[in-house]
Every structure is written in C-alpha cells, then in structure tokens.
Amino acid sequence: MQTRTPLRDDALPVGDGRPAAVVELAGVRRTFGRATGLADLTLSVPAGSVTVLVGPNGAGKTTALRVITGALTTEAGTARVFGLDPAGPDGEQVRRRCGVVAAKPALYDRLTGRDNLLFAAELFGMGRHAPVTDAADRFGIVDALDLKVGGYSTGMKTRLALARAVLHDPDLLLLDEPTSGLDPESSHAVLELVDGMAADGKTVVMCTHLLLEAEGLADEVVMMEDGTTVMAGPPEELMRRFWPHPMVVFRAEVGASLDRLRLMPGVVGFARTPGRDDEAEVQLDDLARVPGLVASLAAVGVRLTKVSPHEPSLEELYLRVRHR
Amino acid sequence: MNWARMWAVARNDLRQLARSPDFWAPMLVLAALFFVVIPVILLLTITNLGDVPTISKVSAALELLPQKAQAAVRGATAADRTTYALAVYLFAPLAVIVPMTISTAIAANTVVGEKEKGTGEFLAHSPASEREIYLGKLVASLLPGYLTTLVGFGIYSLAVNLIVGPNVGGWFFPTRAWWVLMLWVVPPFLAITLSVVLRLSARVKSAAAAQQASGLVTLPLIVLSYGQSTGALLGASRSGLMVGAIAWAVAILGLMRGAKAVTRARLLGIDT
Secondary structure: OOOOOOOOHHHOEOOOOOEOEEEEEEEEEEEEOOEEEEEEEEEEEEOOOEEEEEOOOOOOHHHHHHHHHOOOOOOEEEEEEOOEOOOOOOHHHHHHOEEEEOOOOOOOOOOEHHHHHHHHHHHOOOHHHOOHHHHHHHOOOHHHOOOEHHHOOHHHHHHHHHHHHHOOOOOEEEEEOOOOOOOHHHHHHHHHHHHHHHHOOOEEEEEEOOHHHHOOOOOEEEEEEOOEEEEEEOHHHHHHHHOOOOEEEEEEOOHHHHHHHHHOOOEEEEEEOOOOOOEEEEEEOOHHHHHHHHHHHHHOOOOEEEEEEEOOOHHHHHHHHHHO | OOHHHHHHHHHHHHHHHHOOHHHHHHHHHHHHHHHHHHHHHHHHHHHHHOOOHHHHHHHHHHHHOOHHHHHHOOOOOHHHHHHHHHHHHHOHHHHHHHHHHHHHHHHHHHHHHHHHHOOHHHHHHOOOOHHHHHHHHHHHHHHHHHHHHHHHHHHHHHHHHHHOHHHOOOOOOOOHHHHHHHHHHHHHHHHHHHHHHHHHHHHOOOHHHHHHHHHHHHHHHHHHHHHHHHHHHHOOHHHHHHHHHHHHHHHHHHHHHHHHHOOHHHHOOOOO
C-alpha cells in the first residue's frame, strides 16, 4: 500500500480542521414505486478520503452513488457534490470530475477495449488522442486492448472498467462492489487502485459488503441499512464507540464457568461469543487486569483453554450493529 | 448542447452496428430485394414479353391514374408505358418501407439495449446530457436506414434507366417528384416514426418488447407514409412539398416530445 498525501487544494482543512467535504448528502430520500431506495440519508465525504459504504443488499448503497453523480434525482433533502447540485444544471460539471465503476462493468461487448476507452474519452471531452494505452497498461490489459470485450474474462472486464473510470483523471472515484466476482489478483488490482487514488489525494467512495476489503483502506466507514445511515465515522472511532475498552477473549472447558467473570473487578463488559458456548468476550478497564483475572478464575477451579487480547474487526462491528 | 458528444454517442452505436453482421446482413438483403431484385425482375419480364394481352390490360389500367400522371407516362407501346408507370409510380413504397424497417429495427433496440446490457449505467454517469444521448441515438438509427435507401435508390435509378430508358427516349429517372420524395418527404416520415420508436425503446423493459411494440406502432405509420408518398408522386410536385412540410412540422414536434423520454433513470432501468 502506498503512503497517502491527501492534501490537494480542495482538500485543505476548513474551519473545524477537517478537510472540505466533496460530497454532502443531507436527508436524502428516493423511492422506487413502493420500495424505498434512500429513506433519510445523510452523508459527508471529506476530500482526499476513502469512504466505504457498507450494508446488506438493498441498503441503498448503489442508489447513494447514483444520487452522487446525479444519475438519479432526489425526492427530498439536498445533494451537493463539489458544492454543486449533481441533478441540476451543473450536473455535467460534477460528472466530468467523477469516475464510476458500476456493479456490472457496463462495457460494450461487441466493441474492442480500445473502442470502449475511446468512447469514454470522447464523452469526457478528451478527444481521440486520450492516453488509452497508458490507462490500459496501468491495469495490465494493454495486450487485449484490440480484442472484443465480449471475449474478456470477468477480471479483464473489471480492469477495463477501472481503466475507463480513471482515464480522465477524476477527482472523485465511485466504485460499486468493484471486487464482486473477481479472482484474488484482480481484487488486489482494484484495492491497489483505491489506495493509489487516495495516495494522490483523490476522493474515493466505495460500496462493498466485503468488510475485509475496507479494513485498513477506509478513512471513513458508513454503515447503511434500509436507505439510511446506521453509523458513520473513521473505523477506529467506530470501534471505540462500540467497544470503548480493551477486549480479551476467555475460553474455558466449561463455558458456564466463565459467568464468574461478570462480577470480577475491572470487567466493564461481558458477552458470549456468538456461535460459541465455551467462549466470552470480556471488556476490561485495563489490560493489566488479565493476570489477576486468570489467577482468580483458576483459584475457583475454572479451567481456561484460551486467553487472548482481541482487536475487533470491521466485520464484527458490522454484524454487531446489524444484530443488536 | 455539445455536438461532439452527440456524435460520439451516434458513432458508438454505429460502430456496434457495423460489428454486428447478424443484424445488418438481413437488412441489406431486404434493401436489395426491394430496390434491385423485385423491380429488375418485373421490369425485365415486361420489357421482354412485349405487348402480350396481359400487359395491354395492365397498360389499360393506367387510365385509373390522375390525368396529370397519365400525361407524364412515356412510351409508344403498352409494354413501354407499363414499365415506365411501374418504375415511376408503383415502387414508391420502396422509398418508405426500406428505411422505416431498417431504422425502426435499430431504434427499437437502442435505448432498451443499453438498459439490458447494463451500459446505460455508464451513459447515465457520463457528462453527456439526456438530449445529446437522445439525438445521438436518433442519428444512429436514422443514418443506416436513410443511407441504405439512398444507395438503393441510386442502384434502382440506374437499373430502371438501363432497362426502361432505351424504350422511352433515354434516361428519365429520378423524376422531379422522386427527388422531392427522397429528399423532402421521406426524411420527416422517418423522423416521426423514430420519435415514436425511441420513446417506446426508452419505456419498455426488454428488446423483445420494444420490437413487438414498435412493429405495432410503426405499421400504421408506414401505411400513412406510403399513402402520402404515393400521393406526392402522383400529384404535382407542389403537393409533395406540402406533404413534406406538414410531415416536417409533425416530426419536429414528435422529436421534441420524444427527447424527454430518454432520462438517466431510464438508462439505469428505473422507470419511476
């Protein structure tokens, strides 16, 4: 992963010390007949950040991306991207600065990779002399550039879609489940791109339900459900909010014996590990308490088989938030 | 309105079309059949048969034509007069059916095709305006049909002049009424049809549904334009100019209304 330097002109901090927001959605609502796409979505994407939208299918992630580019209008609330209304008369200016990779690569199968890139170059006002070969080379598909896209593998199609999305050097990259159905190598290429864009100070918004991808990549995580934000913020902050104290996993031969921990000094939180009867996740006011707790349990005959500090993952956070 | 982007959309569609021989080959066969095969066989047959009783009966039927049209028919014999009348008056539908069939088939698929293949998502997120996309699609649908018709018309003109010309005092085709028909009457009728078909293509859910619906909608339009085209050929060239002028007015109105049918939401497959 590359070192990030997220300070471009439009990424300079504003009054509160945070970078200016590239995307600002406030109370956005969008329905599709009786179905609700976005219920009351409020979202702020700081310039130069990688913001990951996570949520189950139907949470409204794709709709949010479509609202950001102005491809969909809103029924209520306000949307501002680069300070402009993307669905209004200035929408063209917004879309010129966006690069989008949709959930399906959205490529013209009967045309060659080069044709697809040239078409994008023309739409984005770059003319037919756009650096399509360089863009293809960046994603390792330059040898297939003159082949029909219909013959590409899924991974090659995604790489081409990525090359097309960055061809015009967008300021805001929007990725909708970009690694869905990809082999590990292609997934890695996508994540490299995201990291590379962030290193260049660009702003990235990525939808995913593969939280492992977001780990270590996201500056901001937005958890969505039923078209609204359930929780949002930097991953560390979210973790601290949900698990404010250090966590230790205790496992014992007799799971019920771990209940003794609830009443012990320094224990500020106790929960059974989901799916395991013999294990508990214990939050402590201080990790230095662990030797004392182990000694106390041993003294009353509890036979421990595992004691280890635990750093919760984004996936655990997501599951806890969803099922609380 | 960015014309370069509009042309980019049109070129992209035309490029896809050019790489789809399974689509354009049958269209070429249709054009060849209507513009070359059927007229050549018919005209050669009558020319070679001469004044047999059947031809004389057909020639007599020419009296049903308006006086002005009858007076314009050239030729000394019944066969000559029949071939002349067939070449000038009977094949008017060629000029209408061929472009409408080709262009309708392309237009029916053009917007819904983007939805079905998912490429509409790319267009929806692109800087191209809805109007640029609509006009690009219109041009991409109109050009193949109209150009095929113009080329077919050229070949047809050559064929009738070579077959019928020597018997009626030299090259005679296209007549002034045919020029008016080809350059003034056919284009607006084509535009009217396409404005309807593109609206359908933007609204339906599948290419199959678009083909079905456009077939139903364009049939009366073909009949109407066939009738008007024949009328324009049989009447004075002024009537052709008038028919064309009315058709242009309707076409412009239809295209303006049709432009609203192509929206970003519809390109995404969302119709609410």
